[in-house]
Structure formats: C-alpha cells, structure tokens
Amino acid sequence: MTHSFGKPLTRNEDPRLLRGEALFVDDVELPGLLHVAFLRSPHAHARLLSVDLGAARARPGVIAAYAAEDLGDYWKPGPLLVPPPPVPGMVFHQCCQVPLVKDKARHVGEPVAMVVAESRYIAEDALGDIAVEWEVLDAVGDLEAALQPGAALVHEHLGVNVAAKVHQHRGDYAAAAKAAALVVRRRFTYDRGASIPMETRGVVAQWDPRADRLTVWDTTQAPVVIRNGLAAMLGLSERQVRVVAPNIGGGFGPKMMMFYPEEVLVPWAAMRLGRPVKWIEDRLEHFFATTHERSQIHDAEIALDASGRILGVKDVFLHDNGAYDPYGLTLPLNSQCTLLGCYVVPAYDSVFTAVFTNRTLVTPYRGAGRQHGVFVMERLLDIAARQLGIDRNEIRRRNFIPPDAFPYDQGVIYQDFSRLSYDSGNYAPILAKALDAIGYDRFIAETQPRARAEGRALGIGVVCYVEGTGIGPYEGAKVQVQGSGKVSLATGIGSQGQGHATAFAQVVAEQLGVDIRDIEVTTGDTDQFYWGVGTFASRGAVVAGSAAHEAAKVVRQKILKTAARHFECAEEDLVIADGKVHVVGVPDHSITLGALAGLANPMRGAVTPGTEPGLEATSYFGPAGGATASGAHAMIVEVDPLTLRPTILDYVVVHDCGTVINPLILAGQIQGGVAQGIGNAFFEQLHWDEQGQLMNASLADYLLPTALDVPRIRMDHTVTPSPLNPLGVKGAGEAGAIPVGALFAQALEDALDLPSKEIEILEMPLSPSRLWEISNGG
Amino acid sequence: MKVRVTVNGVAHERDVEPRLLLSDFIRHEIGLTGTHVGCEHGVCGACTILWDGAPARACLAFAVQAEGHDIRTVESLAQAPARLNALQQAFQDSHALQCGYCTPGILMTMTAFLAENPKPTEDEVRHALSGNLCRCTGYQHIVDAVLLAAERGA
Numbered sequence: 001m002t003h004s005f006g007k008p009l010t011r012n013e014d015p016r017l018l019r020g021e022a023l024f025v026d027d028v029e030l031p032g033l034l035h036v037a038f039l040r041s042p043h044a045h046a047r048l049l050s051v052d053l054g055a056a057r058a059r060p061g062v063i064a065a066y067a068a069e070d071l072g073d074y075w076k077p078g079p080l081l082v083p084p085p086p087v088p089g090m091v092f093h094q095c096c097q098v099p100l101v102k103d104k105a106r107h108v109g110e111p112v113a114m115v116v117a118e119s120r121y122i123a124e125d126a127l128g129d130i131a132v133e134w135e136v137l138d139a140v141g142d143l144e145a146a147l148q149p150g151a152a153l154v155h156e157h158l159g160v161n162v163a164a165k166v167h168q169h170r171g172d173y174a175a176a177a178k179a180a181a182l183v184v185r186r187r188f189t190y191d192r193g194a195s196i197p198m199e200t201r202g203v204v205a206q207w208d209p210r211a212d213r214l215t216v217w218d219t220t221q222a223p224v225v226i227r228n229g230l231a232a233m234l235g236l237s238e239r240q241v242r243v244v245a246p247n248i249g250g251g252f253g254p255k256m257m258m259f260y261p262e263e264v265l266v267p268w269a270a271m272r273l274g275r276p277v278k279w280i281e282d283r284l285e286h287f288f289a290t291t292h293e294r295s296q297i298h299d300a301e302i303a304l305d306a307s308g309r310i311l312g313v314k315d316v317f318l319h320d321n322g323a324y325d326p327y328g329l330t331l332p333l334n335s336q337c338t339l340l341g342c343y344v345v346p347a348y349d350s351v352f353t354a355v356f357t358n359r360t361l362v363t364p365y366r367g368a369g370r371q372h373g374v375f376v377m378e379r380l381l382d383i384a385a386r387q388l389g390i391d392r393n394e395i396r397r398r399n400f401i402p403p404d405a406f407p408y409d410q411g412v413i414y415q416d417f418s419r420l421s422y423d424s425g426n427y428a429p430i431l432a433k434a435l436d437a438i439g440y441d442r443f444i445a446e447t448q449p450r451a452r453a454e455g456r457a458l459g460i461g462v463v464c465y466v467e468g469t470g471i472g473p474y475e476g477a478k479v480q481v482q483g484s485g486k487v488s489l490a491t492g493i494g495s496q497g498q499g500h501a502t503a504f505a506q507v508v509a510e511q512l513g514v515d516i517r518d519i520e521v522t523t524g525d526t527d528q529f530y531w532g533v534g535t536f537a538s539r540g541a542v543v544a545g546s547a548a549h550e551a552a553k554v555v556r557q558k559i560l561k562t563a564a565r566h567f568e569c570a571e572e573d574l575v576i577a578d579g580k581v582h583v584v585g586v587p588d589h590s591i592t593l594g595a596l597a598g599l600a601n602p603m604r605g606a607v608t609p610g611t612e613p614g615l616e617a618t619s620y621f622g623p624a625g626g627a628t629a630s631g632a633h634a635m636i637v638e639v640d641p642l643t644l645r646p647t648i649l650d651y652v653v654v655h656d657c658g659t660v661i662n663p664l665i666l667a668g669q670i671q672g673g674v675a676q677g678i679g680n681a682f683f684e685q686l687h688w689d690e691q692g693q694l695m696n697a698s699l700a701d702y703l704l705p706t707a708l709d710v711p712r713i714r715m716d717h718t719v720t721p722s723p724l725n726p727l728g729v730k731g732a733g734e735a736g737a738i739p740v741g742a743l744f745a746q747a748l749e750d751a752l753d754l755p756s757k758e759i760e761i762l763e764m765p766l767s768p769s770r771l772w773e774i775s776n777g778g
Numbered sequence: 779m780k781v782r783v784t785v786n787g788v789a790h791e792r793d794v795e796p797r798l799l800l801s802d803f804i805r806h807e808i809g810l811t812g813t814h815v816g817c818e819h820g821v822c823g824a825c826t827i828l829w830d831g832a833p834a835r836a837c838l839a840f841a842v843q844a845e846g847h848d849i850r851t852v853e854s855l856a857q858a859p860a861r862l863n864a865l866q867q868a869f870q871d872s873h874a875l876q877c878g879y880c881t882p883g884i885l886m887t888m889t890a891f892l893a894e895n896p897k898p899t900e901d902e903v904r905h906a907l908s909g910n911l912c913r914c915t916g917y918q919h920i921v922d923a924v925l926l927a928a929e930r931g932a
Contacts, residue, residue, distance in 0.1 A: 198913050247877070671919065
C-alpha cells in the first residue's frame with residue numbers, strides 16, 4: 001500500500017480555489033436576495049436617546065429598517081460562550097453583547113439600526129436617512145484609569161469596570177523571593193492588534209417555508225454551535241437549521257467569536273421578511289465590529305538563585321476585555337498559564353484583572369493570549385541572564401523541564417478547565433538545533449563584532465515557547481465508502497485554509513488504502529455532520545483528525561469483513577490497496593471498494609442482527625487534555641541606524657508538534673504564523689484617541705506585512721509524539737505567531753546594543769518611530 | 779446607464795447605475811465570483827483583474843469606466859474545465875495558498891508580471907507581489923510558486 005500519512009502531499013482543496021470556483025459566503029446568490037447595511041455607533045460611549053427610522057423606511061428600495069425596540073422579545077444579550085473556570089475565589093461579571101444598541105453604545109461600531117433593501121447600495125444610502133440623538137459620555141480606554149474611583153463605567157450596574165479577577169498560585173513565592181540571589185521586576189505592555197483575515201465576515205440566510213427550514217451561510221469557525229444557538233434563539237429545532245461555513249477566507253480566531261449581532265439579526269430578518277437576506281461586512285466595519293486582541297499590562301517579577309535557576313515568578317496583570325465578555329476568560333487564562341513556558345517554576349503567583357473598556361470586544365486571535373505570557377517570561381529571563389552574567393541560552397537550558405518529567409503538572413487551571421499538564425516534550429534538543437541552524441556561536445564571536453566595527457547594527461535573538469493545543473471537549477467524523485468507490489469524510493469543524501481536506505484524507509487513506517484525491521472531505525456543513533465544537537486552539541488536526549482516524553479504522557474492519565464474506569476467506573488473508581481488496585498473493589483477484597459498498601447494502605436477504613448496512617462509521621474523539629507543542633525561534637536582524645527599520649537577515653524555526661501528518665501544510669502554517677507574528681511585533685497597532693475613536697481603521701493605515709517584509713523562514717523539527725491521541729499529533733496553527741514579540745525585543749536590543757545603555761524593550765508592538773524613542777531613553 | 783464590457787472574451791451589455799463598482803459588476807452582474815473583494819479601498823489586491831492586459835483593482839473602478847475595455851478574471855486562466863494552467867499548477871505544487879481568498883488577485887497580478895518578466899529573480903517577484911496582501915501564507919510559498927512557474931516556462 002502507498003502511504004500518504006506523513007508525506008508532503010499537495011492539497012485536495014486547491015484546484016477549485018485556483019480556478020475561482022470555490023464558494024465563499026459572498027458568492028451565495030439567491031433569487032429575491034435582499035441586502036443589509038448597519039448603522040453603527042459613531043461614539044465609543046454614548047447614551048442612545050432616540051432613533052428615527054421613518055425616512056429610511058420611506059426610501060424607495062428599502063424593505064425594512066429595525067432598531068432595538070423593533071426586535072421585541074428577540075432582543076437579548078448574547079450567550080456566554082465560555083463560562084468562567086473553576087478557580088476558587090474568582091470574580092466574573094457576565095456582560096454579553098446585544099443585537100442592537102438599546103440603552104447606550106459601549107464601543108465605536110456597535111450596531112444601532114439595521115436596514116434591509118433591494119441592494120447594498122440602497123441600504124447604505126438609507127443609513128444616511130436615520131436620525132439618532134446621542135448623549136456622549138466619557139470613554140474608558142486606559143486600563144489603569146478604568147479602575148480608578150470616579151472612572152466612567154462601561155456597565156453602570158456593576159459599579160466598577162472589573163470584568164473578572166482570577167488568582168492562581170502554587171508554592172510560596174514570598175519565600176522564594178526572600179531566598180533569591182536576584183529578583184528582577186519589570187512592567188511589560190502589549191498593545192492591541194487585529195487579525196484582519198482577507199475575507200471579512202458575512203452572513204446569508206434563507207427561510208424555506210416549504211421545507212420549514214432555515215439555511216444560513218456564515219463565515220464562522222464553529223458552524224455547529226451557530227446552528228444550535230440560532231435554533232434556540234429562533235424557536236426552531238436544531239434539525240430545522242442548516243449552517244454552512246463554506247470556504248472561509250481566513251479566520252485566525254475572531255470568526256470563532258459568537259454570536260456577533262449580525263449573525264443573530266440576518267437570519268431573523270430572513271424569516272420575518274420571507275426573502276433571503278445577505279450581509280457582508282466591509283473593511284471599515286471589520287476594524288470596529290470584528291473582535292480584536294492583545295492589550296495587557298504585566299507587573300511581573302522573577303526570583304532566581306545565583307546559578308540562574310528560577311525559584312519563582314510573580315505576575316499581576318491587567319487584561320483589556322473590550323466592552324463585553326462573551327468569550328469568558330480564555331485569553332487571560334492562556335496568558336497566565338503559557339507564561340510558565342518550557343521552565344520549572346517552583347513557585348508561581350499570578351493574578352489578573354480583566355477590565356471593561358469602551359473598545360471593540362477582545363476574543364482570541366492566533367496565539368490567544370499565549371504570546372503575552374511568552375513575552376513576559378522570555379524577557380524576564382533575558383534580563384536575569386544579563387544581571388547574573390549568564391548566557392541567555394544557558395539560563396533557558398538550566399531551567400528547562402527535563403525530558404523525564406513528563407507528564408508535567410503545572411498546578412494551575414488552563415482554559416479548558418483541566419489542570420495544566422504538559423503531555424510530552426523535550427526542549428533542549430530544540431534549542432540546540434535552533435542555535436546550530438542560526439549559527440549562534442559564530443555570530444557572537446565573529447559576525448556581530450565585525451559588523452559593529454563597520455558601524456552596522458546586527459543583532460541575534462533566540463527564544464523558546466510552548467503552545468497548548470488540541471483541547472477538548474470533542475470532535476467527530478463520519479467516514480463512508482461511496483458506490484463510486486470514493487470515500488467521503490464529514491466532520492463538524494469548519495476550515496479557514498488549514499488544509500483539512502487534505503490532512504484528514506491522509507489520515508483516512510492510511511486505513512482504507514485509497515488515493516487521497518479519492519477522499520472527499522466536507523467540513524463546516526451541519527447537514528453533513530451533526531456534532532462538533534469548532535476550529536480553534538490549534539485543535540483541528542488533533543481532535544477531528546483523531547476522530548477521522550477512529551472512524552476510518554472501523555470502516556476498515558467493515559471492508560475486511562464484507563470482503564472476507566465475498567472471497568470466502570479469512571480477514572487476515574486480505575489486502576486493501578489502491579481502492580481495492582484482494583486476497584494476499586493474488587492481486588488479480590480483487591474487488592473494488594465501491595462494489596463492496598454495494599454488497600454491504602443488499603436489496604434482498606437480511607442484514608445480520610448486530611451489523612449495519614454500508615461501509616460507514618462515525619466516531620468521536622475527546623482528548624483527556626491538551627497536547628503541548630513547543631519550539632524555538634531564532635533570528636538575525638539588521639537595523640538601519642538612521643531609520644531604525646529592521647531587516648531580517650535570517651529566521652529559523654525549530655518546532656515540535658509531535659507526529660506530522662503533512663510537512664508541506666505544516667510549513668505553510670508555521671510560515672503564515674511567523675508572518676502574523678512579525679506584523680504583531682513591528683507593523684500592526686491599533687491607535688485610539690481619548691474619545692475611543694480608532695484612528696487607523698483602514699489597510700492603508702493599519703499595516704500588514706507584505707512580501708517585502710516577511711523573510712524566507714528556515715525550518716526544522718523534532719518529534720515528541722503526544723500520548724493523548726492515537727495519531728501522536730499536536731497542534732501547529734499558532735506556533736509561528738506566539739514567540740515573535742519576545743524574539744524581536746531580544747534581537748533588536750542586541751542589534752542596537754541597548755543593554756550597554758541600560759535600555760530595555762519591554763513593550764509590543766514596536767515601530768521605527770517607537771524604537772527610536774525607546775533607544776533614546778523615551 | 780448602458781455599459782458594454784468584454785469579460786474573459788465574452789461581450790456583456792448591462793444597464794447599470796453609474797456608481798456600481800466594477801468588482802460588484804463582475805461578481806454580481808456577470809456572476810464571476812472568483813474575483814474577491816477584500817478591502818474596497820485598493821490596498822489588499824484581492825480584486826485584481828487584468829484591464830486590457832494590465833493588472834488593475836476592480837474595487838477602484840466603476841463598471842461604466844470599463845466601457846469598451848477587455849477585462850480578464852481568474853476564471854479565464856485555466857484553458858479547459860477541471861484543468862489548471864501552469865501558474866495555477868505551480869501554486870498547487872508549492873502550497874502557495876491556504877484559505878485561497880487572496881489567490882485570484884495574486885494569480886492575475888503574477889500573470890501580468892510573468893508576461894513582462896518571464897525569468898524574474900526572487901527579489902523581483904517579491905516587489906511585484908508586494909501590492910497584494912496575503913494573511914495566511916507568509917508569502918514564501920507564493921514566491922516559490924512564481925519562480926517555479928517561471929522555471930517551467932509558464
């Protein structure tokens with residue numbers, strides 16, 4: 001049998017995408033389709049006094065216009081997607097987003113009114129007809145000011161702007177600090193950015209009165225959860241709702257947020273009006289209305305002995321939650337847990353306060369709070385190493401969790417509510433490979449001194465990280481041999497470019513002996529697979545991939561059983577290969593899988609009790625805990641001394657995500673992650689004024705890295721299989737992005753020789769002008 | 779007002795509002811949805827089409843401005859149904875796309891680029907590509923694909 005698992009195979013999904021044939025949400029055209037535009041709050045914080053829709057409704061071509069009061073009982077705050085974790089003593093205030101502003105707007109871009117018209121052009125015209133009266137209030141933006149007495153309140157009934165407070169600790173940090181030879185204490189800040197998938201969000205909904213069913217095409221990462229939620233909101237049974245997440249033009253996390261107001265309103269309008277309705281977010285809306293990530297302020301300290309061994313870490317941090325908190329505490333919990341990194345930290349004391357602000361909601365975006373933790377820990381180690389006179393790589397080596405210590409219990413509660421436990425890992429070889437690949441020793445001994453003598457500012461950075469991936473609760477997969485001999489696989493997760501149609505086919509092909517081109521994978525259609533959770537936390541390959549593996553194994557048994565009956569031989573005497581089954585040693589005597597599928601579904605005779613028709617199986621997989629991937633990034637950077645613009649001369653990623661299903665797809669995931677990491681570290685920052693207005697809400701002003709900014713990335717891997725799933729895989733989606741901020745800080749400090757001036761880089765993101773300020777003591 | 783445009787070799791005549799964007803005309807009037815819209819302000823390049831052979835942003839033009847012009851979209855690249863042309867094939871071979879949303883615009887930009895510069899260097903490819911944003915790939919595999927297509931004589 002030809003093995004495809006583990007091979008760098010090209011993708012099944014590409015031909016349709018390359019020919020422009022693939023269906024995206026905005027490609028859905030239906031007879032009688034209506035179009036929606038939203039009037040959004042121009043203010044970050046303002047009481048809504050009145051909305052007059054009369055003129056808008058009177059405009060020719062407008063079918064309907066709605067404000068909050070028109071929604072009646074349908075107006076409800078959204079559900080809490082992720083409840084708070086079971087951490088003793090924690091505080092959590094649930095304030096979820098609303099479909100349309102009723103009492104007051106809490107961030108710029110919050111929808112106030114919805115216009116439905118014969119075209120998007122008319123709908124947008126009608127927005128100008130709507131008269132709104134506002135009482136503008138002071139906006140809450142700065143995290144520390146938000147917590148001061150007398151600050152304006154985002155949610156008045158709480159009396160504070162605290163969304164949550166969680167304290168996790170283990171060991172005795174105070175004792176550790178007392179015994180320490182060195183305590184390093186710093187403040188670290190990490191500012192907001194946005195995920196900016198190339199496809200904005202969109203929803204199309206169609207109510208079919210004859211079928212008594214609702215179909216919704218949605219750019220979501222979690223179609224099954226959307227189906228269940230919409231059914232509940234609209235008073236339908238789940239079977240009456242079909243949610244399709246077709247090809248999605250990038251997700252990166254914010255398309256996992258639910259329910260967005262537009263997601264709630266468009267299907268409602270389609271049912272009410274009896275016509276299909278479409279809303280496609282424009283890029284300006286996207287900057288305000290799709291969730292953001294990243295603002296945190298950490299006051300962190302690390303206590304070490306004289307040899308550089310960590311005795312303890314203490315961290316107090318503020319997390320910018322934005323105006324509502326439907327996503328619970330996933331982000332700050334990820335920060336809190338991932339800070340521990342690859343290291344033995346005997347005492348840990350961490351408390352965070354999540355803060356409501358008058359800004360767009362914050363939900364996970366690639367890395368999902370992990371990069372903050374990595375930034376704090378890696379920076380603390382860099383500074384400690386300097387102060388102790390230890391090489392920066394040596395201090396990491398001395399503190400790595402040893403390879404025989406796994407599974408390694410970190411003693412804190414993770415975002416999946418289980419105790420944070422690393423399943424497997426081996427960190428020293430990763431660092432060694434990265435140092436070797438980047439040529440660390442030669443750079444320090446020769447390249448850098450020579451460059452400095454020539455007046456060039458060259459620096460090197462090397463950082464390590466772990467990435468919690470593949471969390472539960474579960475995913476499922478249905479594998480079926482078709483009469484054509486092709487194999488279908490359906491799963492409940494959605495795909496946004498991860499190559500699931502290829503990677504899952506490779507998993508199934510390994511069991512069923514068919515070419516991956518003959519395996520048709522469907523993701524993101526609730527009519528094709530009923531159960532599921534979603535694509536997030538680098539879990540698709542781990543959880544849905546394992547379910548596909550389990551289902552394929554059962555189908556394999558069914559194939560063998562049916563073929564054994566056909567050939568009147570023992571199952572052990574059969575070989576499955578190239579889409580056929582034959583008796584061992586007699587390859588000419590074979591039967592195709594399609595013919596076997598026919599035999600398994602007879603028209604006469606009887607299906608034996610205890611067996612099922614067809615060559616089909618559905619399996620589910622729920623991991624006991626997350627699989628912890630790890631890696632190291634290394635970079636050589638040159639900074640133009642005049643403009644302070646960095647040029648990356650070399651970039652190395654050494655990564656361990658367990659068993660690799662498809663190295664080509666993995667390379668793409670890592671490269672894309674690094675590109676976003678570079679954007680987050682040096683290009684992308686959302687700028688706000690004091691009134692909470694976003695100042696750079698366009699792609700001309702919010703800079704994404706281009707082909708000139710992202711270097712060629714060299715890659716190597718180590719493999720520590722996960723014991724928590726049958727494939728041994730770990731997730732890889734976020735690894736590229738997580739450590740890049742810490743890497744930039746270290747490498748830029750080194751390039752500009754800032755430590756010799758007692759200047760440190762303690763913030764992200766940077767820019768040439770900000771780097772100039774920092775390097776001049778600002 | 780009336781507009782006559784040739785799209786992928788087929789003459790189309792439609793009565794449209796003067797303000798209708800060319801991108802909306804191609805996608806929603808003609809029904810060629812392979813051309814994608816990413817920003818509607820001319821930065822991302824997802825909607826790039828060929829306008830009399832030269833790459834142009836369909837979101838920055840009105841349909842009526844295309845009167846009498848020859849427009850080509852991604853749907854014109856493959857010479858036969860279910861086939862890929864050499865550039866498209868190089869994209870698949872190099873894993874140069876992930877979500878595929880920016881891909882049609884990049885294919886059109888690179889089609890014009892390779893016609894002008896059939897044997898480019900990596901640096902030239904990166905400059906030519908720098909007007910198209912891709913959020914998934916980090917560009918490396920796209921650069922590889924364009925160089926591969928050039929090597930194969932696309």
